[in-house]
Amino acid sequence: MAATRISDTRPRERITGRKPRREDLQPGEVLCQYCSAKCCRYFALPIDEPKSWKDFEYIRWYLLHDRATVFTEDGTWYLLVHTKCRHLGDDNLCKGYETRPQICREYSTDKCEYDDTWVYDRYFETPEQVEEYAEAVLPPRKGRDIRTPKP
Numbered sequence: 001m002a003a004t005r006i007s008d009t010r011p012r013e014r015i016t017g018r019k020p021r022r023e024d025l026q027p028g029e030v031l032c033q034y035c036s037a038k039c040c041r042y043f044a045l046p047i048d049e050p051k052s053w054k055d056f057e058y059i060r061w062y063l064l065h066d067r068a069t070v071f072t073e074d075g076t077w078y079l080l081v082h083t084k085c086r087h088l089g090d091d092n093l094c095k096g097y098e099t100r101p102q103i104c105r106e107y108s109t110d111k112c113e114y115d116d117t118w119v120y121d122r123y124f125e126t127p128e129q130v131e132e133y134a135e136a137v138l139p140p141r142k143g144r145d146i147r148t149p150k151p
């Protein structure tokens with residue numbers, strides 16, 4: 001999850017806009033040749049699973065920030081920030097390939113997000129979605145309302 005692995009050595013003439021299915025890849029082809037470098041355009045970090053109103057308030061705060069989202073996968077919660085790696089070129093190739101971080105070197109296309117049908121178990125984009133979800137899974141909030149009382 002996170003960074004990428006596009007080689008500067010991938011044949012640029014193969015970036016055609018046509019996006020084959022993973023299973024239709026021909027021998028010698030690499031998925032990254034047909035991808036918009038999806039995995040170089042965000043980073044995601046695991047976070048504690050929210051279990052209380054206080055925990056959900058942190059999630060709500062994350063999502064008040066531009067380009068921040070939260071998702072879950074296999075029971076783990078992640079903070080996801082949509083932000084392009086500064087090494088990613090306009091041609092969707094890595095311009096820092098020789099010195100790319102270890103996480104990029106270890107990442108593989110085996111389970112990457114190339115496929116457009118890939119979905120999250122849960123995905124939160126707005127503070128309001130978090131509030132609604134918390135209301136659905138937690139007992140009613142005791143005490144203070146979400147709004148600060150007017151003076």
Ligand code: SF4
Binds near residue numbers: 004032038108112
């Ligand atoms: S998402 Fe997959 S196919 Fe696309 S650049 Fe990253 S590793 Fe390659």
Ligand code: SF4
Binds near residue numbers: 039086089094
């Ligand atoms: S260093 Fe290169 S491979 Fe790694 S995320 Fe940035 S552009 Fe992608």
